[in-house]
Amino acid sequence: MSKKMTNKKSTRPTDKKPSRPTARIPRLYERFHWAQRVAHALLLVSFTTLGLTGLPQKYAITGWAQAMIKLFGGIETTRLIHHVAAGILMLLAIYHTLDIGYKIFVRRSRMSMLPGLLDVKDGIQAFVYNLGLGKRRPQMGRYTFEEKMEYWALVWGTVIMGITGFMMWNPLATVRLLPGEIIPASKAAHGGEALLAVLAIIVWHMYGVHLRRFNKSMWTGKLTEAEMLHEHPLELADIKAGITVRTLDPKTLRKRQTIYYPVGSVLAIAMLLGVYGFVSGEKTAITTVPPISSPVAVYVPQTPTPTPTLPPTPATGAAVLTWDGSLGPLFQAKCGACHGTSVKLAQLSFATYADAIKGGQDGPVILPGDPAGSLLIQKQQAGGHPGQFTVEELELVSQWITAGAQE
Amino acid sequence: MRKTKLFNMRQTRVLLIALGISLLALAALGLTRPVAASPAPSSAPVMENATCLSCHDIADITKTLPSGESLVLTIDAGHFNDSVHKNLACTDCHSNISTFPHPDLKAQSLREVSLQVYTICQNCHLEQYDQTLDSVHQRALAAGNTNAAICTDCHNPHTQTQITDPSTGELLPNAHVQIPMKCARCHSAIYDQYKASVHGSALIGDGNLDVPTCIDCHGVHNIQDPTTATFRIYSPLICSKCHTNPAIMDKYGIPTQVLNTYVADFHGTTVTLFEKTSPDQITNKPVCFDCHGVHNIKLVDDPQYGLAMKENLLAACRKCHPDASTNFPDAWMSHYIPSPTKYPIVYYVNLFYKIFIPTVIGGMLIYVFSDVARRLIERRKGVKHA
Numbered sequence: 001m002s003k004k005m006t007n008k009k010s011t012r013p014t015d016k017k018p019s020r021p022t023a024r025i026p027r028l029y030e031r032f033h034w035a036q037r038v039a040h041a042l043l044l045v046s047f048t049t050l051g052l053t054g055l056p057q058k059y060a061i062t063g064w065a066q067a068m069i070k071l072f073g074g075i076e077t078t079r080l081i082h083h084v085a086a087g088i089l090m091l092l093a094i095y096h097t098l099d100i101g102y103k104i105f106v107r108r109s110r111m112s113m114l115p116g117l118l119d120v121k122d123g124i125q126a127f128v129y130n131l132g133l134g135k136r137r138p139q140m141g142r143y144t145f146e147e148k149m150e151y152w153a154l155v156w157g158t159v160i161m162g163i164t165g166f167m168m169w170n171p172l173a174t175v176r177l178l179p180g181e182i183i184p185a186s187k188a189a190h191g192g193e194a195l196l197a198v199l200a201i202i203v204w205h206m207y208g209v210h211l212r213r214f215n216k217s218m219w220t221g222k223l224t225e226a227e228m229l230h231e232h233p234l235e236l237a238d239i240k241a242g243i244t245v246r247t248l249d250p251k252t253l254r255k256r257q258t259i260y261y262p263v264g265s266v267l268a269i270a271m272l273l274g275v276y277g278f279v280s281g282e283k284t285a286i287t288t289v290p291p292i293s294s295p296v297a298v299y300v301p302q303t304p305t306p307t308p309t310l311p312p313t314p315a316t317g318a319a320v321l322t323w324d325g326s327l328g329p330l331f332q333a334k335c336g337a338c339h340g341t342s343v344k345l346a347q348l349s350f351a352t353y354a355d356a357i358k359g360g361q362d363g364p365v366i367l368p369g370d371p372a373g374s375l376l377i378q379k380q381q382a383g384g385h386p387g388q389f390t391v392e393e394l395e396l397v398s399q400w401i402t403a404g405a406q407e
Numbered sequence: 408m409r410k411t412k413l414f415n416m417r418q419t420r421v422l423l424i425a426l427g428i429s430l431l432a433l434a435a436l437g438l439t440r441p442v443a444a445s446p447a448p449s450s451a452p453v454m455e456n457a458t459c460l461s462c463h464d465i466a467d468i469t470k471t472l473p474s475g476e477s478l479v480l481t482i483d484a485g486h487f488n489d490s491v492h493k494n495l496a497c498t499d500c501h502s503n504i505s506t507f508p509h510p511d512l513k514a515q516s517l518r519e520v521s522l523q524v525y526t527i528c529q530n531c532h533l534e535q536y537d538q539t540l541d542s543v544h545q546r547a548l549a550a551g552n553t554n555a556a557i558c559t560d561c562h563n564p565h566t567q568t569q570i571t572d573p574s575t576g577e578l579l580p581n582a583h584v585q586i587p588m589k590c591a592r593c594h595s596a597i598y599d600q601y602k603a604s605v606h607g608s609a610l611i612g613d614g615n616l617d618v619p620t621c622i623d624c625h626g627v628h629n630i631q632d633p634t635t636a637t638f639r640i641y642s643p644l645i646c647s648k649c650h651t652n653p654a655i656m657d658k659y660g661i662p663t664q665v666l667n668t669y670v671a672d673f674h675g676t677t678v679t680l681f682e683k684t685s686p687d688q689i690t691n692k693p694v695c696f697d698c699h700g701v702h703n704i705k706l707v708d709d710p711q712y713g714l715a716m717k718e719n720l721l722a723a724c725r726k727c728h729p730d731a732s733t734n735f736p737d738a739w740m741s742h743y744i745p746s747p748t749k750y751p752i753v754y755y756v757n758l759f760y761k762i763f764i765p766t767v768i769g770g771m772l773i774y775v776f777s778d779v780a781r782r783l784i785e786r787r788k789g790v791k792h793a
Contacts, residue, residue, distance in 0.1 A: 060676045066683045074688070077678040121773075130777035148672065167674075171738055172730050180737025185752040187673070192760025196767060205769045250708075283730075286756070289639070289691045290726045294597035294703055301552065303592070333466035387465055 029239065035099075041219050043092055049085035050161075051198045053078050058191040087279055088166055093158055094271045098264050106256045107248065112142045114242040115152060120144040141234035146208050157197045164190040170282040217324075321400040322406045323353040330396070331356060334387045339382040353407045368405040424777075450544070459497045460484045464763035485568045500527045500564065512614065518553050526558040538628035548630075554593070561589045583766060584610060586620040601704040605709075617655050623648075640682045643669060644696045668742040669695070679699040698723040714741075 032040070036077040053072060056065035057079070103109045122138035122145040129137050135387065145153070164186035167174040171183045209215040218221050228236040238244045331339075331350035338345040339360075348360025359365045365376040372378075377398060380389050389397060400406075432721075434658040448631035462468070469477040487493060503510060514520040529536035539558070540547050545553035570582040587607065591598030601607035601621075609615035624645050625631070632637060647666040649655050656663050674692045681688040696704075698714060705712040714720045720736040728735065745753035 028687050057676070060680055061670060066680065069680055070684045074685055075677055098640055117769050125773055127777060129460045130774075130781040132596075172728065172732065172735065175734040175738060176510070178734070179752075180734040181750050181752050183738035184672075184740055184750065185756045188756040189760070192764065193755065196760065196764045199764065200771065203768055203775060207775045207778075285691065285727045286729065287691065288694060289689065290697050292696075293700055293723075293726070294600070295704075296600060296702075298597065300596040301554070301593050302595045324571070337461055337465055386462060388468075390467070390469070393467075 011307060014227065014256055019351060027225045029228050030221055031217040031223045031234075032221045034221065037218060039092060039095065042088060045202070046085045046088040046092065047197075050082060050089065053082040053085065053192065054194050055198065057082070058194065082386075083169075083279065086161075087275065089158065090275045091161065093162070094268065094275070097271070098268055101264060102260060102268070106247070106253070106260050109301055115145075115148050118384060123149075139233045140231070141238070142232055144231065145278065146204070150204055150208070153197075153200055153204075157193055160193045161197075164193070166278055169278065170284070172284055173282050265399055291340065321396065322407070323356070323402055323405070325399050327397065328353065330389075330393060334393070338387060357405070366405050368401060368402060371401040374401055377401065408658065418515060432568050454496070456487075456497050460487075467643070472512070472514065472516055472520070476517045478512075478520060482565050490565060490567050491569050492564055492567065498751075500530075502527075516728060521557060521559050522553060525559045528558040532558075535628045542628060542630045543632045544630060557595060560592065580614070580616055583616050583620060584614060586622055588609070588739050590621045599704050604700070604702060604704045605706050606704060617649075617658070619649065630715075635687075639694055640678060640686050640688065640690065642694045642696060643675070643678060644682070662742065665742045668740065668744060674739075693727065697726065 052068070056068040057075075059065040060069070060075075069075050069078050073082060082318065082403060104111065122140055123154065125134060125138040126145070128134040138145075141153040167178075167183060167186035174182060174186075209218070215227075217227075223231070225236070228239075235244070328350075335350045337343065339348045339350050341349065343350045344360075346360040348365060357364065357366055357368075359375075362375060365379075367374045377394070378395075379385055380394050410645045436591045460482060463480055463482040466481055468480045470480055470526055482497075498504060512520065514523055526536075536558070542793050544557070546554040547593060548557070568581075569579060571578055587598055587601055587610065598607075602611055606618040610620060622630075625633065643666060650661065651663045653663050666675075670679050677692045678690060678694055681690055698720075699705075699707075700712075703712075707713045707715045710716070712719060717733075717736060720739075720741070721731060723732060724736050724739070740750050740753070743749040745751070745757065747754055
């Protein structure tokens with residue numbers, strides 16, 4: 001993370017007594033005010049949290065990402081942590097903006113963090129020197145070109161992440177003004193920018209202030225004279241020349257403050273409201289499981305009760321009762337197994353109309369017009385015959401006989 | 408009221424007649440039909456099938472149950488001999504019946520008859536039976552819902568024909584087509600939706616075997632409750648079984664990137680993460696069926712219901728995002744991979760970072776390496792740099 005949250009130029013030598021030179025105690029120069037150091041610590045925490053909870057979301061299909069998300073307590077919790085860290089970053093950005101405003105408009109400090117052509121020259125000179133083609137390293141002031149690069153990368157990144165984050169957090173509000181495609185586009189940019197930021201921190205920041213030489217000033221707030229001479233020789237020269245501290249008469253200071261404080265307060269409230277709207281302005285989706293479209297009842301049986309075997313064929317109820325029309329098939333079905341072509345129990349067969357009328361070993365079983373006298377009806381009415389007619393079927397046969405037992 | 412006295416005859420007459428019928432039937436049928444040609448899994452049958460069929464092959468023999476329902480006792484010998492069980496003896500399953508008259512039925516209703524006999528199936532089909540024990544039907548049955556499906560509701564043991572190819576184990580085309588009709592016996596309203604869907608109409612109308620039937624999504628014997636959080640979370644993997652398979656999809660020109668593009672989206676990412684980390688999580692993030700429908704899935708370019716019609720897509724979005732405006736559906740890239748023509752902003756943002764990140768980080772690395780090298784050289788030389 002950038003160790004320079006501000007372009008504050010109000011560094012003062014800490015030793016207030018230059019009249020007592022002590023060779024033993026190294027002279028210390030304040031580099032970062034405590035408020036800047038606290039802001040950096042908060043930024044460190046929020047950025048790291050955002051990276052740790054964000055990148056697994058970008059690479060969610062990979063095993064490592066899923067392990068991390070599980071570690072955080074699942075994707076919902078991961079997102080919540082990410083959102084809280086984003087909120088902290090937004091508050092830091094507001095604080096930083098107001099702080100810069102104070103330094104520019106009230107204290108009228110030199111804007112030492114502004115990049116310029118000189119920084120490009122410094123960068124080229126440093127690189128040329130590293131390649132062994134230059135005579136010396138560039139001499140730099142309060143903020144080296146490396147530090148400025150990092151600061152402005154952070155500003156750029158935070159703005160991009162804030163805008164794209166807003167769009168993803170508030171997609172309904174966003175697409176009222178912009179095309180819907182902006183949502184997946186902002187997701188793409190958010191992920192790309194995140195990767196860029198994390199890699200830049202690992203490569204640029206880690207090397208610049210941890211590996212090359214461990215620079216503790218963001219924690220102690222101080223640099224020694226040797227360190228100043230080494231890294232910020234021009235600033236050291238300015239300090240020695242006494243041109244860094246810009247004294248301000250109390251009257252002017254108070255006058256500017258009376259303007260800045262109300263303006264700053266209004267700005268602060270506006271920005272805080274903006275953050276509030278950002279994080280809570282939109283209820284994007286329902287919180288319940290979406291309803292099934294055109295739902296139907298699950299259990300709608302086709303028959304009242306599922307039938308275990310083949311359904312019965314409906315009983316015949318033809319108007320004109322004839323052997324060929326309805327009785328023949330009935331006799332064949334009910335009686336055919338025993339009184340058929342191949343098996344003729346009691347020499348009786350119902351295979352054909354003629355067979356049926358002919359009867360068996362006891363003579364005719366069907367007497368046309370006389371159901372009561374027909375042996376068939378007598379046997380069946382007694383009940384328990386293996387090929388037993390149902391009551392309805394027997395009634396049908398009786399009617400057929402009554403009607404003359406026609407073919 | 409239909410009434411039979413088949414089981415109430417006087418004993419002596421019955422036995423004699425039954426014996427006579429049996430012998431004659433044996434003589435008649437035994438010659439033409441080798442019923443017991445393949446040995447039954449159990450010991451030799453107590454009774455030959457022909458003995459049983461001599462009565463039970465007679466049409467429309469019924470018994471009135473105490474509930475007033477008629478139990479059809481007819482076994483169509485033709486159907487039975489076409490069935491997979493043709494080589495079984497009746498008494499392999501109906502092992503309690505060895506005499507005539509038969510022991511009294513204890514069942515009060517048709518349903519009770521089925522419930523009393525279906526457990527017999529496990530004697531041969533233990534694997535499938537065990538699977539049913541872990542099914543939504545069995546759980547419903549255990550909870551007292553006697554309408555819950557049991558083996559015999561889907562597989563009539565007397566008529567069930569071969570379902571799978573014995574050599575490959577794959578479903579036979581005919582069985583494939585019949586599956587939805589089986590389920591329809593209890594789930595007819597769902598079947599009606601399915602019939603009209605892109606899948607069901609292809610199966611039922613065209614006999615297309617590429618489309619899923621009920622069991623392709625719900626499983627066969629261990630059918631799970633599809634209303635659980637877990638089923639919801641896993642459901643995209645069910646659809647993607649076919650929809651990521653080019654061998655099937657290429658025939659219809661359907662892209663196979665539907666799962667990738669879903670998983671890449673916020674909704675799909677969330678569902679996938681739940682599936683990997685906590686599959687019993689209840690989530691309202693949409694899965695395939697929330698937009699495409701469950702049983703009533705239509706073609707995306709269906710003029711009335713298709714999601715390619717923006718109004719339909721917006722309606723789908725509004726199920727979860729009631730305040731969505733007309734621009735909102737484009738926030739979902741409709742399973743497209745961004746390209747210069749489809750979702751170009753996304754494409755060019757991605758392209759920008761694909762170039763920008765290596766450029767910036769590469770530049771940083773070059774500088775850092777040059778700095779490291781210079782400092783190492785200076786240290787070796789003992790140069791104290793200013």
